[in-house]
Amino acid sequence: MAQSNFDRRRINGPDESYQPVFEADEELDSRWKPGSSRKGRAARDIRPIFLQAGLINQANGSAYIETEKTKIACAVYGPRQSKTTVYNEKGRLNVEVKFTPFSCTRRRVPIRDAEDRSVAVQIQQALASAVRLELLPKSTIDIFVTIIENDGIEGCIAAGSVAASVALADAGIEMLGLVASCSAAVVGEEIWMDPTEQEGHIASGSLVYAGMPALGTITNLWQSGSMTPEQAVKCMEACQECCADIHSVMAQALLETAQNT
Amino acid sequence: MATQLVSKSERAYIQASLQATPPLRGDGRGLLDFRTVLLETGVAPLANGSAKLNIGKMPHEGGGGTEVLAATKLEVEDVESGDGVDGGRVVCSVSCSPSAYPHLSSNALDELQHDLTVILQQTIGHPSLHPQNLTIIPRKKSWLLNLDAVILADTGNAVDALFMAARAALWDTKVPRTRAVEYQAPEDSRTTRDSASAMDVDNREAIPAASGFDTREMVKTAADFELPDYWDEGEVLHGRERWPVCITLNLLPPSHFLDATPSEEASVPLRMHLMFSFASPSTPKLQSMRLLGPGELDSAQIKSYISEGEKYARELFNALESKLREEDVRRNVKARDRFAQR
Numbered sequence: 001m002a003q004s005n006f007d008r009r010r011i012n013g014p015d016e017s018y019q020p021v022f023e024a025d026e027e028l029d030s031r032w033k034p035g036s037s038r039k040g041r042a043a044r045d046i047r048p049i050f051l052q053a054g055l056i057n058q059a060n061g062s063a064y065i066e067t068e069k070t071k072i073a074c075a076v077y078g079p080r081q082s083k084t085t086v087y088n089e090k091g092r093l094n095v096e097v098k099f100t101p102f103s104c105t106r107r108r109v110p111i112r113d114a115e116d117r118s119v120a121v122q123i124q125q126a127l128a129s130a131v132r133l134e135l136l137p138k139s140t141i142d143i144f145v146t147i148i149e150n151d152g153i154e155g156c157i158a159a160g161s162v163a164a165s166v167a168l169a170d171a172g173i174e175m176l177g178l179v180a181s182c183s184a185a186v187v188g189e190e191i192w193m194d195p196t197e198q199e200g201h202i203a204s205g206s207l208v209y210a211g212m213p214a215l216g217t218i219t220n221l222w223q224s225g226s227m228t229p230e231q232a233v234k235c236m237e238a239c240q241e242c243c244a245d246i247h248s249v250m251a252q253a254l255l256e257t258a259q260n261t
Numbered sequence: 262m263a264t265q266l267v268s269k270s271e272r273a274y275i276q277a278s279l280q281a282t283p284p285l286r287g288d289g290r291g292l293l294d295f296r297t298v299l300l301e302t303g304v305a306p307l308a309n310g311s312a313k314l315n316i317g318k319m320p321h322e323g324g325g326g327t328e329v330l331a332a333t334k335l336e337v338e339d340v341e342s343g344d345g346v347d348g349g350r351v352v353c354s355v356s357c358s359p360s361a362y363p364h365l366s367s368n369a370l371d372e373l374q375h376d377l378t379v380i381l382q383q384t385i386g387h388p389s390l391h392p393q394n395l396t397i398i399p400r401k402k403s404w405l406l407n408l409d410a411v412i413l414a415d416t417g418n419a420v421d422a423l424f425m426a427a428r429a430a431l432w433d434t435k436v437p438r439t440r441a442v443e444y445q446a447p448e449d450s451r452t453t454r455d456s457a458s459a460m461d462v463d464n465r466e467a468i469p470a471a472s473g474f475d476t477r478e479m480v481k482t483a484a485d486f487e488l489p490d491y492w493d494e495g496e497v498l499h500g501r502e503r504w505p506v507c508i509t510l511n512l513l514p515p516s517h518f519l520d521a522t523p524s525e526e527a528s529v530p531l532r533m534h535l536m537f538s539f540a541s542p543s544t545p546k547l548q549s550m551r552l553l554g555p556g557e558l559d560s561a562q563i564k565s566y567i568s569e570g571e572k573y574a575r576e577l578f579n580a581l582e583s584k585l586r587e588e589d590v591r592r593n594v595k596a597r598d599r600f601a602q603r
Contacts, residue, residue, distance in 0.1 A: 117372070118379045128555045204389055207550075217557035223550035226389035226538065229567050232547050236560060 010110070019105070038192055038199075046182060046194035046242050047155075049249050051162070053170040053257040059144075061171025063253075065163040069151035069196065074163035076171040078141035091136030095124040095143045097160065103150040119157055120145070126161040126181055126210035126220035132174040141173060152197040154183035154208045161210050161220070166250050170257065177212035178250050179219060180243035184209070184235040186227045191235055193242055207232060209239035213247040265364065267527040275528040279513055286525070292518040293573065296326070298425070300581075302433040302588045308332035310434030310498070314426040316418055316520065327419055331410040331426035333434045337397065338405045349395020349403040353381040353410070355423060361415045381410065381423060384505060384536050384549040385431075392499040397439050397486050404436065406498075417522040420534055424507035425581060431504050432585050437495040439486040505536040505548040506581060508574045510566055512556065517566065519573060531556035535570035539578045545571055 037043070047067040056062035059075035066072075079091060097120040099108050123145065131141065145160045161181035168175060185195035185203035195203060205225025211218040218240075223232055267275075278285040284292050296317035305311035310333040317326035338345030355377040357370055365373065384390075385408065395404040408430065410423055510517045512531045521529065531554035538546045547567070552558070558566075 114375060114379070117375055121376060121379075125553065129557045205547075212557070215557070217559055218552070218563060219557050221533075221550060221552040221563065223547065224383050225387055226546045226548055228544060229547050229571060232550065232567065233560075233564055236563065240560060 007110075038187075038190075043190050043192050044238060044242075046246070047196075049159075049162075049246065051166060051249055051253040053166050053253055054261070059167075059171070061167045061169070061173070063163040063166035063170060065159045065166075067155065067159055067194070069149055070155050070159050071148040072156065072159050072163050073146045073148060074160065074167040075144045075146075076141065076164070076167040076173070077144070078171070079136045079139035079173065080142070082138055082140045087138065089134075089137045091131075091133040091139045091141060093124055093128055093131060093133065093141050093143070095120045095127070095145065095164070097123065097145045097147065099147045099150060103147050115153075119147075119153070119160060122157045122208065122220060122222060123160050123164055126179050127164055127168070129217075129219050130165070130175050130177055130179045130212055131168060132176060135174060141168075143167065150197075152183075152195055152200045154185070154200060154206050155194060155196065157181070157208050157222075158183045158194070158210070162246060162250060166253060169250075169254055177214035178247055179210055180213055180246040180250060181208065181210035181220070182239050182242045182246060183207065184239050186225070186231050186235065191231070191238055193238060205231070207235040207239065209236060209243065211240065211243055213240075213244045265523045265527050267524055271524065272528040275525060276513060279518060279525075279529070280516060284516065284518075286518070287522060290520075292516060295520045295577075298580075299326075300425070300429055300584050300588070302429055302585070303592055304330065305332045308430075309335050309436070309495075310430045310432070312426050312429030312433060314422050314429065316422050317416055317522075325416060326414065327416050327422045328413040329410055329419070329422040329426040330413060331408065331423070331430035333430050334407045334409070335434075335436060336405045336407065338403055340401055340403055345403045345405065347396070347400050347403060348391065349406065351386045351391065351395075351406045351408065353385050353408040353427070354378050355381055355410045355412065357412045357415075361412050377412075377420070377423065380420065380534065380549075380551065381408075381427060384424075384507075385427060387548065390500060390503050390505070390538070390548070392501075394436055394496065394499045398441050402486060406434070415523070417526055418509060418520045421507050421509050421520070421577075424505065424536065425577075428504045428506060428581065429585060429588075431498060432501050433588075434498040435495040436498055437488055438490065440489050441486050443485075503538050503540040505538040506574055506578045507534055507536045507549075508570050508577060509534050510570055510573075512558070512566070514558070514562065517569070530554040533566055533570070535567065535574060537571055537574040537578070539575065545575065 050066040051063065053063045055064045055073070056075045059077055061076040062074060064073045082088065082092065097116045099116060101108050101110055143164050145164060147156055147160070150156050158181040161179055165179040169178060183194055183206060185192050185199060185206040187199065187203045192199060195206060200206060203225065205223065205227035207223040208220065209218065210220035221236070299315040299318055300312060302312045304313045311331065313330045315326045315328045319325055340347050355374055357374050359370060362370055362373065395406060397403055408427055410427060412419055508519065510519065510533045511521045511525065511529045512533060513529045534549070534551040534553070535547065536549035538548045540546065
């Protein structure tokens with residue numbers, strides 16, 4: 001039994017455990033038929049966003065975003081002195097993402113794993129060109145993103161970028177513009193915006209887009225899955241329109257926080 | 262990605278010469294010229310499929326170039342009790358040899374390995390490219406296809422090399438032919454048949470009614486598989502025309518260039534990876550697109566990069582296809598001829 005006590009710092013559950021199967025779930029899970037329309041919202045509608053800045057007092061800046069089932073909290077510490085002795089004339093942006101063990105349907109181990117890093121790389125790609133790092137030599141900006149509930153990995157990346165951008169603005173770090181981000185999926189012949197995890201599984205391809213609507217530029221583009229180049233361009237244009245709406249939500253959230261303090 | 266250190270003046274020098282008219286590159290190539298690509302399949306005899314690819318080897322100056330070795334290995338997985346998925350699964354991994362990146366610490370090397378693995382896995386492991394013949398026994402046993410790539414040397418353009426080597430290794434992969442068998446416990450002690458003989462599924466006869474308390478019923482349908490021919494390499498992996506090729510456009514607005522050397526990669530960090538699949542030549546599919554590096558683009562630029570990238574990818578794909586068919590001929594037809602003549 002020595003193998004089961006792998007993590008001595010935590011109370012380990014049983015060696016093998018299985019998700020309970022509920023009878024009711026299996027009836028509700030009706031198969032999506034190709035050609036049928038989306039359930040619950042229009043094809044081009046994104047999920048409603050709740051965004052609030054300044055929730056974590058300890059951090060320099062923070063934000064909490066909730067879009068239906070996806071819940072993400074973000075804290076920004078910085079700019080603070082770089083721990084390394086190597087001189088860097090531009091500031092460093094360090095993004096760390098953590099999925100809480102209860103965020104996905106299958107429990108995730110508390111140890112940092114591979115998927116954390118891929119989400120962090122995407123968020124860093126989205127923010128790197130927006131933050132004015134040349135004004136912060138020898139400094140590091142630490143962004144800690146905690147994913148409390150995960151409904152679709154593309155949605156997490158998009159919501160994480162939005163939360164991080166608002167948190168950076170809340171911390172008072174100079175940026176060229178607010179970064180808005182959203183995702184799209186190609187399901188059959190239609191383009192569905194902001195897919196959930198279930199919708200992501202039935203999609204033939206998906207796209208995550210991040211950009212600065214104020215400047216009209218794109219900072220992160222990640223497409224995966226089989227789609228024609230024309231469909232990819234259409235997804236990009238649909239995302240661009242949605243990002244303009246998301247930008248106004250972000251600006252509104254920051255304005256409210258500024259007015260309340 | 263791993264970039265070598267380059268000073269500000271060197272960076273400015275390289276950028277200025279790329280934007281000059283006519284554009285100048287360190288080795289005298291044009292902006293859209295690739296270095297020589299050398300490909301060999303079947304380099305790892307123990308693997309189910311393998312390929313070695315080298316971009317930019319200079320035989321007169323003692324070798325070099327970006328070298329990638331990719332190999333596929335098939336493992337049997339249990340669907341019910343193990344990690345297997347009904348229909349099989351594809352897992353990719355990339356490892357970077359420390360000799361290829363001597364200037365990176367082991368942490369940075371791990372991170373680079375992970376980033377490349379994620380790019381390869383998310384493109385090749387996507388359900389739209391999943392090959393059909395990875396099932397052994399439906400809902401019981403399936404194949405796990407492990408695609409492992411090793412970067413032995415990196416002198417720029419490692420991602421393109423990875424995808425080309427991966428495509429070649431997958432093209433070369435042969436899945437062993439299996440046959441499902443079922444064991445049947447003896448129905449009756451009165452019969453003179455041999456006990457517990459393995460029989461083919463199609464020859465199974467009607468099972469006579471047995472006692473309700475006979476627990477031997479449970480053992481009757483334990484299914485397993487066998488290899489009808491141990492020495493047969495098997496059939497080719499399905500969907501081999503769908504595997505994508507990758508083209509990396511290094512972006513220096515307003516121009517872009519292909520196949521960068523390490524100093525060019527360090528001076529122009531903004532790049533776009535485009536993975537195209539040419540299963541049907543008239544409608545290419547975009548399998549993956551990644552924008553990496555600090556920099557911003559607008560949508561018109563992205564549209565033009567996608568359409569240009571498609572053209573370059575098509576040329577790359579055609580060249581790779583003709584080489585792979587040539588390799589097939591070399592290894593099968595010509596080898597048989599040589600064997601027959603000996």
